[in-house]
Amino acid sequence: MTGIIYELKSNKVLLVVSNVTEVGSDYLIGKDASAKGVDLTKAGIMVVEENVKEGEIIDPLKLVDKKEEVKSPLQKALERITVLESELAKVKTDVSTLKTAK
Amino acid sequence: MKFLGSRPQHEDLKLLVEDPDAVENNLAKFDSSGNPVDSGIASNTVPKATTANLTFYVNPSTGSDENPGTSGSPFKTIAKAISLIPKIVNHNVTINLADGSYSEGITLTGYMGGGIITIAGNAANPENVVLSGLVRIEHSAIYHYILGLETTYTGAAGIYCVRVYGMARFEKIICDTSSVDYAGFEILYSPVVIIVSSTISNRKQGIYGNNNSHIYSAANGGSNNTVGLQVFTSVIMKASTQPGGTTAESAANGGVIR
Numbered sequence: 142m143t144g145i146i147y148e149l150k151s152n153k154v155l156l157v158v159s160n161v162t163e164v165g166s167d168y169l170i171g172k173d174a175s176a177k178g179v180d181l182t183k184a185g186i187m188v189v190e191e192n193v194k195e196g197e198i199i200d201p202l203k204l205v206d207k208k209e210e211v212k213s214p215l216q217k218a219l220e221r222i223t224v225l226e227s228e229l230a231k232v233k234t235d236v237s238t239l240k241t242a243k
Numbered sequence: 244m245k246f247l248g249s250r251p252q253h254e255d256l257k258l259l260v261e262d263p264d265a266v267e268n269n270l271a272k273f274d275s276s277g278n279p280v281d282s283g284i285a286s287n288t289v290p291k292a293t294t295a296n297l298t299f300y301v302n303p304s305t306g307s308d309e310n311p312g313t314s315g316s317p318f319k320t321i322a323k324a325i326s327l328i329p330k331i332v333n334h335n336v337t338i339n340l341a342d343g344s345y346s347e348g349i350t351l352t353g354y355m356g357g358g359i360i361t362i363a364g365n366a367a368n369p370e371n372v373v374l375s376g377l378v379r380i381e382h383s384a385i386y387h388y389i390l391g392l393e394t395t396y397t398g399a400a401g402i403y404c405v406r407v408y409g410m411a412r413f414e415k416i417i418c419d420t421s422s423v424d425y426a427g428f429e430i431l432y433s434p435v436v437i438i439v440s441s442t443i444s445n446r447k448q449g450i451y452g453n454n455n456s457h458i459y460s461a462a463n464g465g466s467n468n469t470v471g472l473q474v475f476t477s478v479i480m481k482a483s484t485q486p487g488g489t490t491a492e493s494a495a496n497g498g499v500i501r
Contacts, residue, residue, distance in 0.1 A: 155469050155470070155489060156469075156470065173496055173497075174494065174496070175495070176470075176490050176493040177492045177493075178490060178491025178492055179489070179490050184489045184490065
């Protein structure tokens with residue numbers, strides 16, 4: 142699988158990371174390469190099966206993003222924990238609000 | 244053999260070849276102080292080695308390359324000052340650049356020795372010393388120090404180091420003229436490069452290292468690069484702030500940014 146970072150404005154591929162082994166919200170790690178600290182206001186991240194090259198203009202809507210397939214079980218678990226912690230915080234806030242109202 | 248355990252002398256080598264005169268004519272010769280003397284291969288008015296500190300001044304507005312290059316009578320071009328630097332530098336060589344626009348770059352190539360070549364612009368206001376050309380150091384094995392200037396070059400990297408076997412220190416350098424194809428700093432085959440307090444913006448890479456280079460980057464700024472720091476088979480050691488980019492860091496083929 143190939144990880145690509147593309148410019149949102151032009152859809153131009155800025156960076157390619159081959160043999161992706163891990164992907165996060167703002168980073169890609171491959172077997173021999175990595176890219177970190179992607180500015181998501183300017184660029185998007187996709188993991189695709191196609192052989193995309195740096196400088197190409199892509200159509201993100203026509204490519205199938207396979208990010209989920211390269212996430213390790215640990216990474217998926219950590220992301221699930223993050224979601225659950227967020228939901229728990231929300232519940233705590235709601236309970237606190239109800240207690241105050243009562 | 245006669246010269247085992249010690250340097251071969253001219254006479255030793257002359258015994259080993261069919262044309263002894265060719266050896267005599269082509270071996271570098273040294274005077275009693277160990278300084279090289281003209282071998283007769285090339286005649287040049289510039290000495291081969293420094294014998295004392297050298298200081299030159301350059302002013303693109305008021306200078307002339309016919310001047311002696313003093314503060315009162317500066318050269319017009321940086322190239323003229325550089326042309327007077329011997330290739331063996333065992334002292335401090337300083338070229339002071341006055342504020343102004345220079346329609347040239349800086350090329351330092353092929354030096355060796357224990358000295359330093361300093362090219363000093365305006366440390367307080369580097370944007371006042373503007374070069375249209377690139378800063379290029381190559382095949383050189385001394386300490387190079389470039390301070391306080393801006394390059395607007397977009398035909399390649401703004402600052403380019405290749406095979407700098409000594410050390411290169413860049414401080415308060417500005418490279419922010421837009422180039423989607425080229426880096427601000429491009430460092431190749433160079434083991435000791437220091438980049439500090441500089442600003443790199445609007446380039447393909449802020450700092451790019453390849454081919455076993457080791458780069459220390461500290462307190463640098465800038466934004467809107469495609470990649471802030473990028474390395475292939477090289478190391479960028481970072482401290483404090485770094486030039487920003489759409490992607491902050493990219494490393495490949497054993498490259499490390501830490």
